[in-house]
Amino acid sequence: MSAFYDEVQEIKAQYPDWRSATLPALRLAQEKHGYLSPDALRECAEALGTTPAFCESVASFYDMYHLRPVGRHLVEVCTNVSCALVGAQQVLEGFERELGIRAGETTGDGEVTLRTIECLGGCGWATIVAIDNKYRTHVMPDGVQAIVEGLRNGD
Amino acid sequence: MATEVREIVMADAGERDLTKLAEYEAIGGYQALQKARGMTPAAIIDELNASELRGRGGAFFPTWRKWSFVPKPDQNPNPHYLVVNADESEPGSFKDNEIMARVPHRFLEGCLITAHAVDSQNVFIYIRGEYTGPYEVLVGALEELHARADLRGDVTIVLHRGAGAYICGEETALLESLEGKRGQPRTKPPFPAVQGLYASPTVVNNVETMATVPPIITMGGAEYAQLGVPYSRGTRLVSLSGHVANGGNYEIENGVSLRDLIYDLGGGVPGGRQLKAVIPGGSSTSILRYDEIDVGYDFNSLLKLDTAMGSAGVIVLDDRCCMVQLGIRVNEFYEHESCGKCTPCREGTRWMTQILRRLEAGDAEQHELDLLLDVCDRINEKCLCPLGETAAITVASYVEKFREEFQTHIDEGGCPFGDSSPLHDVLAPVAQHTHQGWCQTPSLRGTAR
Numbered sequence: 001m002s003a004f005y006d007e008v009q010e011i012k013a014q015y016p017d018w019r020s021a022t023l024p025a026l027r028l029a030q031e032k033h034g035y036l037s038p039d040a041l042r043e044c045a046e047a048l049g050t051t052p053a054f055c056e057s058v059a060s061f062y063d064m065y066h067l068r069p070v071g072r073h074l075v076e077v078c079t080n081v082s083c084a085l086v087g088a089q090q091v092l093e094g095f096e097r098e099l100g101i102r103a104g105e106t107t108g109d110g111e112v113t114l115r116t117i118e119c120l121g122g123c124g125w126a127t128i129v130a131i132d133n134k135y136r137t138h139v140m141p142d143g144v145q146a147i148v149e150g151l152r153n154g155d
Numbered sequence: 156m157a158t159e160v161r162e163i164v165m166a167d168a169g170e171r172d173l174t175k176l177a178e179y180e181a182i183g184g185y186q187a188l189q190k191a192r193g194m195t196p197a198a199i200i201d202e203l204n205a206s207e208l209r210g211r212g213g214a215f216f217p218t219w220r221k222w223s224f225v226p227k228p229d230q231n232p233n234p235h236y237l238v239v240n241a242d243e244s245e246p247g248s249f250k251d252n253e254i255m256a257r258v259p260h261r262f263l264e265g266c267l268i269t270a271h272a273v274d275s276q277n278v279f280i281y282i283r284g285e286y287t288g289p290y291e292v293l294v295g296a297l298e299e300l301h302a303r304a305d306l307r308g309d310v311t312i313v314l315h316r317g318a319g320a321y322i323c324g325e326e327t328a329l330l331e332s333l334e335g336k337r338g339q340p341r342t343k344p345p346f347p348a349v350q351g352l353y354a355s356p357t358v359v360n361n362v363e364t365m366a367t368v369p370p371i372i373t374m375g376g377a378e379y380a381q382l383g384v385p386y387s388r389g390t391r392l393v394s395l396s397g398h399v400a401n402g403g404n405y406e407i408e409n410g411v412s413l414r415d416l417i418y419d420l421g422g423g424v425p426g427g428r429q430l431k432a433v434i435p436g437g438s439s440t441s442i443l444r445y446d447e448i449d450v451g452y453d454f455n456s457l458l459k460l461d462t463a464m465g466s467a468g469v470i471v472l473d474d475r476c477c478m479v480q481l482g483i484r485v486n487e488f489y490e491h492e493s494c495g496k497c498t499p500c501r502e503g504t505r506w507m508t509q510i511l512r513r514l515e516a517g518d519a520e521q522h523e524l525d526l527l528l529d530v531c532d533r534i535n536e537k538c539l540c541p542l543g544e545t546a547a548i549t550v551a552s553y554v555e556k557f558r559e560e561f562q563t564h565i566d567e568g569g570c571p572f573g574d575s576s577p578l579h580d581v582l583a584p585v586a587q588h589t590h591q592g593w594c595q596t597p598s599l600r601g602t603a604r
Contacts, residue, residue: 014313016353022335023318061337063319064284079581080246082396082470089580119246120285124395124402133287
């Protein structure tokens with residue numbers, strides 16, 4: 001059996017019921033496959049001992065699971081109230097310009113997906129941008145170019 | 156009197172790196188746990204009763220009473236679970252983020268004391284998936300704890316990561332999610348204390364509540380209750396954001412003036428702008444006008460103004476902000492985060508967006524303002540959880556407090572603020588979330604009124 005299978009078994013053992021391992025298993029499958037492809041869902045279901053349909057029904061509820069391909073890097077700009085008040089939209093537009101795509105799209109080379117996201121829980125340090133799930137705080141429009149260059153250079 | 160920071164939960168975190176077990180122990184860390192383990196669960200609950208601590212997640216339920224609901228083994232033989240709600244997602248709140256990142260051991264000590272008080276060997280910390288920073292800190296702290304059998308005792312703590320869903324902050328939705336399902340709220344009763352995680356007795360507590368438990372055990376409940384004001388004892392971590400000079404978290408004694416909070420600690424409204432409004436407890440709470448901020452920042456004082464302290468996320472808005480745009484931005488959040496289980500919330504929040512957008516665009520007719528409030532009424536108290544209701548109550552509060560501004564949108568056939576409002580530009584990308592081609596509001600179908 002695969003390392004993925006073994007890891008899911010270890011996670012299942014932490015809970016009173018195997019089902020609690022669903023969210024962690026989906027995360028692992030996504031990390032392995034890049035997104036929750038039909039293959040990823042099948043592998044996940046096998047390790048959990050359930051059906052791919054159950055896995056997909058759970059995954060489709062949560063924003064952090066991708067049922068369609070995404071770029072190698074994920075740029076998420078918080079546009080909820082607190083960030084919006086201090087200029088999140090200008091930050092977002094900066095990313096759209098630098099990357100040459102609109103929010104919700106992926107660059108042609110498959111490198112970067114850009115999207116808006118609801119409150120990331122860093123309101124006092126706005127604008128918050130999550131780059132591959134790591135928070136950048138106090139992001140200003142004039143700081144966007146350096147972030148994108150960093151992404152392109154593999155920082 | 157100048158408003159001062161009063162640190163109990165965050166004590167010593169400015170001077171020391173309390174993410175390290177050795178540093179935390181050097182300031183007396185985990186001694187409250189040793190003290191608590193020498194007490195009976197009933198004695199700990201008495202101490203919490205004396206402290207008058209109420210849940211810091213936003214519902215203000217007395218912590219001791221929640222713990223006391225857990226049935227005795229002869230009443231229910233199932234294991235007891237302690238579940239910590241670290242799914243902080245309320246727009247405007249970011250206190251739990253900082254607590255977990257800076258005082259993880261105080262938080263974990265609180266979990267271990269609580270586990271003892273409610274006779275539980277299994278603690279599950281449900282942390283929101285986006286919080287990778289605090290997650291890594293907690294992983295490190297748990298590794299240190301794991302090596303210390305004297306501290307962790309027979310208790311297992313499991314970190315469980317969410318995956319991006321605001322609704323999972325609702326305790327029964329959180330339990331569903333922790334059971335590996337879609338995060339949809341359950342019907343209550345039964346309450347979690349009777350049938351929670353895997354139908355077993357479960358206590359669900361907020362991160363800040365847990366981090367407040369060790370200092371209460373150390374100083375004694377009666378002394379803790381000396382701080383604050385009636386119904387809101389002790390301290391609270393307040394998150395300041397929006398149009399304030401110094402955004403951030405500030406731990407203050409409950410009951411300080413909201414004005415002082417904004418102007419003393421927050422440094423006031425920047426750029427020479429005037430204050431227009433304040434959202435006092437996260438985006439789920441009703442708005443206050445600029446002339447309503449001479450109020451104590453505590454549960455009772457805010458309740459008298461028909462709003463709430465909620466999760467203590469204070470969002471400050473200056474005079475450039477359009478209240479219709481605010482309504483759209485806030486309401487679209489709830490529309491997006493509605494789990495879809497209850498029809499009034501799922502459909503109502505979308506109808507509200509449509510009406511608000513017509514108001515902003517200048518397409519709304521006079522009766523649509525009443526229709527908006529009517530839709531709000533039809534969501535209130537008709538759902539399993541408060542999500543749709545908070546959208547309805549907050550948007551209705553914008554209309555109530557700034558009715559003349561909504562009226563102007565109708566009279567002038569559009570927005571008087573336009574793109575000078577900082578919330579204006581943000582409307583476009585949010586449209587990613589809206590569903591095209593679904594059923595329309597009654598007014599748009601021309602069947603009502």
